[in-house]
Amino acid sequence: MARIVQKFGGTSVADIARIRHVAGVVKRAVDAGDEVAVVVSAMAGQTNQLAAWAREISPLFDAREYDTVVASGEQVTAGLLAIALQDLGVNARSWLAWQLPFRTDEMHSRARIEGIETAAIEARFADGQVAVVPGFQGVGPDHRVTTLGRGGSDTSAVALAAALRADRCDIFTDVDGVYTTDPRIVPRARKLARVSFEEMLEMASQGAKVLQTRSVALAMRHRVRLQVLSSFEDRPGTLVVDEDEIVEQHVVSGVAYSPDEAKITLVSVPDRPGIAALIVGSLADAAINVDMIVQNVSEDGTTTDMTFTVGRSELERAVDVLTGVRDELAFRELRSDANVAKVSVVGLGMRSQHGVAKTMFRALADRGINIQVISTSEIKISVLIDSEYTELAVRALHTAFGLDTEDDGENKGSSET
Amino acid sequence: MARIVQKFGGTSVADIARIRHVAGVVKRAVDAGDEVAVVVSAMAGQTNQLAAWAREISPLFDAREYDTVVASGEQVTAGLLAIALQDLGVNARSWLAWQLPFRTDEMHSRARIEGIETAAIEARFADGQVAVVPGFQGVGPDHRVTTLGRGGSDTSAVALAAALRADRCDIFTDVDGVYTTDPRIVPRARKLARVSFEEMLEMASQGAKVLQTRSVALAMRHRVRLQVLSSFEDRPGTLVVDEDEIVEQHVVSGVAYSPDEAKITLVSVPDRPGIAALIVGSLADAAINVDMIVQNVSEDGTTTDMTFTVGRSELERAVDVLTGVRDELAFRELRSDANVAKVSVVGLGMRSQHGVAKTMFRALADRGINIQVISTSEIKISVLIDSEYTELAVRALHTAFGLDTEDDGENKGSSET
Numbered sequence: 001m002a003r004i005v006q007k008f009g010g011t012s013v014a015d016i017a018r019i020r021h022v023a024g025v026v027k028r029a030v031d032a033g034d035e036v037a038v039v040v041s042a043m044a045g046q047t048n049q050l051a052a053w054a055r056e057i058s059p060l061f062d063a064r065e066y067d068t069v070v071a072s073g074e075q076v077t078a079g080l081l082a083i084a085l086q087d088l089g090v091n092a093r094s095w096l097a098w099q100l101p102f103r104t105d106e107m108h109s110r111a112r113i114e115g116i117e118t119a120a121i122e123a124r125f126a127d128g129q130v131a132v133v134p135g136f137q138g139v140g141p142d143h144r145v146t147t148l149g150r151g152g153s154d155t156s157a158v159a160l161a162a163a164l165r166a167d168r169c170d171i172f173t174d175v176d177g178v179y180t181t182d183p184r185i186v187p188r189a190r191k192l193a194r195v196s197f198e199e200m201l202e203m204a205s206q207g208a209k210v211l212q213t214r215s216v217a218l219a220m221r222h223r224v225r226l227q228v229l230s231s232f233e234d235r236p237g238t239l240v241v242d243e244d245e246i247v248e249q250h251v252v253s254g255v256a257y258s259p260d261e262a263k264i265t266l267v268s269v270p271d272r273p274g275i276a277a278l279i280v281g282s283l284a285d286a287a288i289n290v291d292m293i294v295q296n297v298s299e300d301g302t303t304t305d306m307t308f309t310v311g312r313s314e315l316e317r318a319v320d321v322l323t324g325v326r327d328e329l330a331f332r333e334l335r336s337d338a339n340v341a342k343v344s345v346v347g348l349g350m351r352s353q354h355g356v357a358k359t360m361f362r363a364l365a366d367r368g369i370n371i372q373v374i375s376t377s378e379i380k381i382s383v384l385i386d387s388e389y390t391e392l393a394v395r396a397l398h399t400a401f402g403l404d405t406e407d408d409g410e411n412k413g414s415s416e417t
Numbered sequence: 418m419a420r421i422v423q424k425f426g427g428t429s430v431a432d433i434a435r436i437r438h439v440a441g442v443v444k445r446a447v448d449a450g451d452e453v454a455v456v457v458s459a460m461a462g463q464t465n466q467l468a469a470w471a472r473e474i475s476p477l478f479d480a481r482e483y484d485t486v487v488a489s490g491e492q493v494t495a496g497l498l499a500i501a502l503q504d505l506g507v508n509a510r511s512w513l514a515w516q517l518p519f520r521t522d523e524m525h526s527r528a529r530i531e532g533i534e535t536a537a538i539e540a541r542f543a544d545g546q547v548a549v550v551p552g553f554q555g556v557g558p559d560h561r562v563t564t565l566g567r568g569g570s571d572t573s574a575v576a577l578a579a580a581l582r583a584d585r586c587d588i589f590t591d592v593d594g595v596y597t598t599d600p601r602i603v604p605r606a607r608k609l610a611r612v613s614f615e616e617m618l619e620m621a622s623q624g625a626k627v628l629q630t631r632s633v634a635l636a637m638r639h640r641v642r643l644q645v646l647s648s649f650e651d652r653p654g655t656l657v658v659d660e661d662e663i664v665e666q667h668v669v670s671g672v673a674y675s676p677d678e679a680k681i682t683l684v685s686v687p688d689r690p691g692i693a694a695l696i697v698g699s700l701a702d703a704a705i706n707v708d709m710i711v712q713n714v715s716e717d718g719t720t721t722d723m724t725f726t727v728g729r730s731e732l733e734r735a736v737d738v739l740t741g742v743r744d745e746l747a748f749r750e751l752r753s754d755a756n757v758a759k760v761s762v763v764g765l766g767m768r769s770q771h772g773v774a775k776t777m778f779r780a781l782a783d784r785g786i787n788i789q790v791i792s793t794s795e796i797k798i799s800v801l802i803d804s805e806y807t808e809l810a811v812r813a814l815h816t817a818f819g820l821d822t823e824d825d826g827e828n829k830g831s832s833e834t
Contacts, residue, residue, distance in 0.1 A: 016470055020474065062499065062500060065497075068511050069493050069497055075489045075492075076489050079471070080471060080474055083475050086479055087474060087475035096485065
């Protein structure tokens, strides 16, 4: 007997037939004697519809009302799944955030989870009752509905698993696990049986869509064993676990890519302390994240070129912000390029093995791919390239690091956002 | 300055354009200095969709989960209307049932309102804040979402008006008031400026769809002045008020009809005390309401024929129930007829004026319409007729009681269910 949290995403509960199917998946765990809590997303498309209505009325909506509107999607799925479970003879009930309560802070539309009261759920585990909890939402200190931001249901599930001290948190989605890279680009991509939290975190933040970065970080902090698996196929997925549970550390576990990048270069900025802080600070004030940053010293030694990346959808705003502080930054010119992509290799083994960067740069050079910006962490190397070369680069790196399977890759998944 | 509750039905908030329009209607009241609380239905069609999903999964759904699912529709509208009001510069916020709380009993899917905490709403009236409350729902003693049953939003609005001691409860709908009869049948039907609670109650229970019977009864009990008016036209509707506010009492104020009736006759039942109670009791146990009842003594004096009506949709179940207790009832034969309709004339003036029945029966007889069953109350006479004659009967009675307008009836409404 284990205590598990199961999370089902929007495509897994997209219609009544799929909700029935999900009930069957939950029932299997119950029949195996497990204590089960389920976290559900809204039916695919519902959250978008609700958000679109709110935005149509007013782009400057009150986030508290927006949350009240969009949180209703998961409420519907939770009730429907409870009915579907009961229909299969499984004891089940839905728990809305205010009923537990599932507490968050007051930052509406991007709330952080503060604590979950699980006593009521745990008391009913003794009766074999399954708890069905709407994901993506909570109740704030203002006694109002909050939401956690997009993809928040993964985070809800991990937080619930932590609060319940669950043995495992199963994230059911429309892919059957974590792959060495996107199987749509590399048909010979392999499914990983296990991956460490650190690697998963880097992959998620580098563009792999299978898990939200935030949920992985939370799982890592609370040591919640995560499993990513398909709700449509009955077989093991990928376990995301503590590093010490990974028996054989690959030098490179996966190749991630993010096609939605944009590059900004500030030409001839005065080369003085604090200039990078000023740039990043101005953008942060506008809630724009800067990712890769590189600084080149110019010939005369008094000015420098600063290059950095932002999300493509934020390029226009970023340019506006920087133009607004042009007097302070004193750059000669601002160049931007929306046609760039980031490709990363990730692996725990990099720490102990040298030559990963060399292998990577060589593989790209052999295909004539020019590297524009490089950024590294302990277990990751990322490069910025012309977006036209994205697929070519991913395939080259996948082969160069020996990740291709023997066969041509069965069970390719598609990513659920 | 007045304190008013405004209720908007599903067709009034059917899409974003209409929600914006409703915000404008609310704003007019706010600009006039009124304290305003708004009760909203779900966007037209949403509740049906949500209910259909629940039923598709399991016709024997858990009513607590069903309520959790279907109540989400009004939650969405409440949030959206709050956003629309803010967009017009009106201070507004939504209040979900659990936030007030809006308390009901534990009878899920047909809960009764027990009490509404309005202190928070009233405190904010001082800041000019409009409270937007989802109709049709509450929170039960089990700390779960309850719903009031179909049309419950009218009842929510009246209960809120009573709790707030509001000066008026405006029910905005897709008709512009209460008519002497259905303008689709009688183009010369007149809009009533005022109608008494008692008359409205009889009309509602006799098939006029403009207000839920339950909400009228509640308004009468708490002396809440109701107004029925159109959300699409800016002009007074019909006031439903205490009898003593009706200056001129019409003998007949309106002609109502209910086309969805069915008649059952139990032939040759033993004529002994308690037989009617047994029939009605058996049906009540199955939650089937019996309406008109008539008993004819048979020739030999030892048996009798019992005739009564039920809703047409319940005819099949009613026949099953009665067949199940055939041994006790000892009837010789059960005859049923689904092709009957009830036509009623309603008016306070009937109390003091004789001859209404004579006028009614004469008008029907003149058109060759046979009366099958008659039932009367202090201010109402109903007859059961062959449903083929419904429209003919309504028109005949409308003319016979002098209700036709001079012109041919402008502003015909259609009824919102």
